[in-house]
Amino acid sequence: MTRSLAIFAASFAAAAALLYRALPPPPSLLEEKLASFDVEADQYTTVFVGTSAVYRGVVPSLLDEELGARGVSSRTFNFGLPGGSAGEALYVAERVLARRPAKLRYLIIDGGLVGFPEPSNLRTRRNLEWHGPSRAAASFVAALRARRPLEALEEARAGLYRAFSVGVSSDWIQSEPTERRVGDDGFVALDWGPTEGTRHRDFLLRLDAYRANVEKMSHDDRRPEDETYSAAMLAEVVALSRRRGVQPIVLRPPTVTTPVLSTLDAPVVRFDDPRRYPELYDPAVRYDQNHLNEQGARAFTRLLAGELATFVHAVR
Amino acid sequence: MQFVELRFFLLFVFVLTIYWTLRENRARKLLLLAASYFFYAAWDVRFLGLIWLSTGMDYAVGRALARMAPSPWRKRLLVASIVVNLSILGLFKYFDFFATSLAASPLHLILPVGISFYTFETISYTVDVYRGTPPAKSLSDFALFLAFFPHLVAGPILRPREFLPQLDEARRFSTVDGRGALVLVLGGFVKKACIGDNLAPLVDRLFASPAEAGVFATWVGVLLWTAQIYCDFSGYSDLAVGCAELLGYKLTANFDRPYLSASMTELWRRWHMSLSRFLRDYLYIPLGGGHGGRIATALNLMITMTLGGLWHGAALRFVVWGGMNGLLLVGERELPVRRLPRVVGVLLTFFLWCVGMTVFRARTLGDAAILLRSLVGFPAGSRAGSSLALGVFALLALTHLLPAARRDAETWRRLPDWAFASLYGVAAAIALTFVPLGYRPFIYFQF
Numbered sequence: 001m002t003r004s005l006a007i008f009a010a011s012f013a014a015a016a017a018l019l020y021r022a023l024p025p026p027p028s029l030l031e032e033k034l035a036s037f038d039v040e041a042d043q044y045t046t047v048f049v050g051t052s053a054v055y056r057g058v059v060p061s062l063l064d065e066e067l068g069a070r071g072v073s074s075r076t077f078n079f080g081l082p083g084g085s086a087g088e089a090l091y092v093a094e095r096v097l098a099r100r101p102a103k104l105r106y107l108i109i110d111g112g113l114v115g116f117p118e119p120s121n122l123r124t125r126r127n128l129e130w131h132g133p134s135r136a137a138a139s140f141v142a143a144l145r146a147r148r149p150l151e152a153l154e155e156a157r158a159g160l161y162r163a164f165s166v167g168v169s170s171d172w173i174q175s176e177p178t179e180r181r182v183g184d185d186g187f188v189a190l191d192w193g194p195t196e197g198t199r200h201r202d203f204l205l206r207l208d209a210y211r212a213n214v215e216k217m218s219h220d221d222r223r224p225e226d227e228t229y230s231a232a233m234l235a236e237v238v239a240l241s242r243r244r245g246v247q248p249i250v251l252r253p254p255t256v257t258t259p260v261l262s263t264l265d266a267p268v269v270r271f272d273d274p275r276r277y278p279e280l281y282d283p284a285v286r287y288d289q290n291h292l293n294e295q296g297a298r299a300f301t302r303l304l305a306g307e308l309a310t311f312v313h314a315v316r
Numbered sequence: 317m318q319f320v321e322l323r324f325f326l327l328f329v330f331v332l333t334i335y336w337t338l339r340e341n342r343a344r345k346l347l348l349l350a351a352s353y354f355f356y357a358a359w360d361v362r363f364l365g366l367i368w369l370s371t372g373m374d375y376a377v378g379r380a381l382a383r384m385a386p387s388p389w390r391k392r393l394l395v396a397s398i399v400v401n402l403s404i405l406g407l408f409k410y411f412d413f414f415a416t417s418l419a420a421s422p423l424h425l426i427l428p429v430g431i432s433f434y435t436f437e438t439i440s441y442t443v444d445v446y447r448g449t450p451p452a453k454s455l456s457d458f459a460l461f462l463a464f465f466p467h468l469v470a471g472p473i474l475r476p477r478e479f480l481p482q483l484d485e486a487r488r489f490s491t492v493d494g495r496g497a498l499v500l501v502l503g504g505f506v507k508k509a510c511i512g513d514n515l516a517p518l519v520d521r522l523f524a525s526p527a528e529a530g531v532f533a534t535w536v537g538v539l540l541w542t543a544q545i546y547c548d549f550s551g552y553s554d555l556a557v558g559c560a561e562l563l564g565y566k567l568t569a570n571f572d573r574p575y576l577s578a579s580m581t582e583l584w585r586r587w588h589m590s591l592s593r594f595l596r597d598y599l600y601i602p603l604g605g606g607h608g609g610r611i612a613t614a615l616n617l618m619i620t621m622t623l624g625g626l627w628h629g630a631a632l633r634f635v636v637w638g639g640m641n642g643l644l645l646v647g648e649r650e651l652p653v654r655r656l657p658r659v660v661g662v663l664l665t666f667f668l669w670c671v672g673m674t675v676f677r678a679r680t681l682g683d684a685a686i687l688l689r690s691l692v693g694f695p696a697g698s699r700a701g702s703s704l705a706l707g708v709f710a711l712l713a714l715t716h717l718l719p720a721a722r723r724d725a726e727t728w729r730r731l732p733d734w735a736f737a738s739l740y741g742v743a744a745a746i747a748l749t750f751v752p753l754g755y756r757p758f759i760y761f762q763f
Contacts (some may be wrong), residue, residue: 004737019749125752157322161753168717170514194714 019165026171030280036182042096046076049089055080055255059301060185062175066305072312078186083116086233086282091130093237096221097244107241111252114230114259116151125171146228189294190287203288214258218274238266254280255290317358319555341486352465352606363428374438375458378451394446405435413630430469440474465474466560472590487564489609497561502556510750512547514542526686533701534690539709580644618642637676679739
């Protein structure tokens with residue numbers, strides 16, 4: 001009996017380990033972005049990791065053009081992901097840096113990567129994908145240190161599911177072709193799609209609440225809601241980036257209700273001040289409280305290019 | 317808490333380990349009872365009140381029936397017990413349906429999981445005791461008969477004389493058919509989680525918008541639906557029987573490759589067998605069964621199958637589906653169907669089953685009509701079906717023919733222990749990769 005149990009456990013673990021190595025990740029936005037990035041990986045100088053505020057806000061081709069006009073040669077890729085979390089950003093950074101892109105100089109980290117994965121994302125392939133054994137263990141410990149036992153359990157569960165490749169084959173079976181997700185070097189504007197349209201209409205119906213939040217932002221600096229966990233994850237991104245000779249920069253995008261992180265040991269470029277950048281908080285360039293529309297994304301990218309160029313020239 | 321969830325697995329392993337380390341039968345039964353109530357409360361702790369009410373009431377009724385001499389009062393007590401049980405079931409399951417039909421205000425009560433199953437079991441207990449079967453020896457035995465977690469929420473529907481005697485003495489580990497049980501558990505898991513749940517999105521697409529599908533797409537969707545519901549429910553039943561066996565208890569089988577039946581009569585003996593048996597013994601036969609002439613028999617069949625349809629849910633389509641099955645059973649008695657070559661009978665029966673299951677699964681009778689027209693060549697839409705999906709169905713149909721995964725298959729038993737353990741480990745690891753991440757409850761939980 002004991003012998004049989006041991007043989008079962010060993011064969012199960014061996015098969016699971018083999019499947020973990022052998023099964024490729026099912027299609028996802030990140031995998032699509034990585035595949036797109038791989039086409040010219042050695043040409044990229046700047047990479048963004050972050051949430052949808054980055055995915056929908058930073059236009060790589062425009063950024064490169066604006067930086068070029070300011071004397072900074074650049075090729076940018078946007079790895080922003082909707083609902084991105086700090087743990088996932090670390091995984092993205094690891095995967096990008098593991099490719100050792102020859103010209104990569106800057107890793108720009110979204111300062112809005114605060115908190116745990118959104119509940120709706122917890123039991124998704126995307127969340128499991130970055131919960132490899134070491135990452136899940138680190139995330140579990142960070143969650144415990146942040147005194148979030150329930151989230152720590154979720155991290156452990158995700159790690160277990162990932163280790164046993166739960167659902168990977170099923171996700172391959174169920175996957176359907178998608179269009180326009182990677183777009184312009186990772187950027188896709190938020191001006192189209194039926195779901196997005198509904199959210200924008202909701203935003204327009206609640207403009208008073210938006211204006212009140214912007215007003216509040218102008219007077220108070222926002223406090224991070226869960227600094228310990230996110231700071232631990234993003235500190236690793238910063239450290240990893242430095243180890244690979246890539247300069248980390250923290251970007252605080254023009255979001256309104258998303259919390260922001262302020263304790264990272266890296267230069268910070270801030271756009272979360274409506275007094276300094278009122279043009280980014282005009283409802284006409286907003287998609288909702290935390291996202292810009294395409295016009296806003298272009299305006300933000302131009303301003304970002306100015307800030308980055310100043311930073312680059314100062315470093316030189 | 318579902319059988320295919322990690323938390324159920326952890327609970328089961330925990331219970332199994334403690335269970336076999338206990339020596340006293342009473343301690344083991346109390347452990348199982350506590351685990352069963354914990355399992356049930358995981359859905360909604362309020363559900364416990366109802367099952368405790370049924371347990372207490374019918375245990376007392378059973379004791380009284382066993383003590384009473386035959387008399388009109390004894391019969392009245394039995395009838396009262398049945399009426400109360402059916403009233404509770406009716407209140408939670410059917411009140412809103414009839415209230416809405418009669419333009420009255422619905423109550424919007426939550427349907428307690430498994431109420432249809434344990435209500436039938438408690439009725440079978442009181443009726444059997446009334447007929448002379450000895451009652452449960454203790455309240456805890458009766459409570460465990462009703463609440464035993466492997467069968468609590470979706471059957472198989474147990475008969476007291478099959479289960480209660482098993483509680484009399486401690487189960488012996490040496491008599492457990494461990495290999496057979498493990499094969500059933502893994503097979504059930506694969507059927508439910510790896511096949512049924514992966515088919516679900518394809519099936520949902522057809523039934524969500526039946527007017528868009530062409531003939532081929534409708535056929536593919538309906539065929540996949542028949543595969544999905546079979547895999548879902550028989551997978552659940554296999555898990556239930558396998559888990560019970562690992563604890564040393566025998567539960568009745570619920571499915572016997574039903575799609576190989578050559579008539580609807582045979583199919584109902586091989587599909588959800590414990591329900592068919594319940595309906596036969598506690599409804600059809602008491603109504604007179606086949607002993608009252610052709611018209612009375614036909615009427616009894618129609619009543620039995622229509623109520624059987626209604627048992628599945630409070631909706632007109634279930635009543636129509638039950639009535640259709642009743643008509644088919646009546647038709648088979650009148651027509652020379654049994655003289656058909658077996659292969660023709662199997663194909664004809666499966667076609668009729670597909671028609672019935674289309675009504676069963678459609679959202680409304682209007683949707684069912686659209687789908688049925690499409691099945692016979694008058695599609696409302698033009699969406700093409702997938703040949704690949706049809707291939708998947710063909711593969712599943714082939715596995716239905718293979719006896720290899722059956723409990724009595726000797727292939728598994730002939731393997732040396734080390735080979736069985738290795739193969740089981742590899743099969744379990746592969747199966748996990750086919751489990752969709754989205755949560756899908758067993759279809760029969762809603763009934």
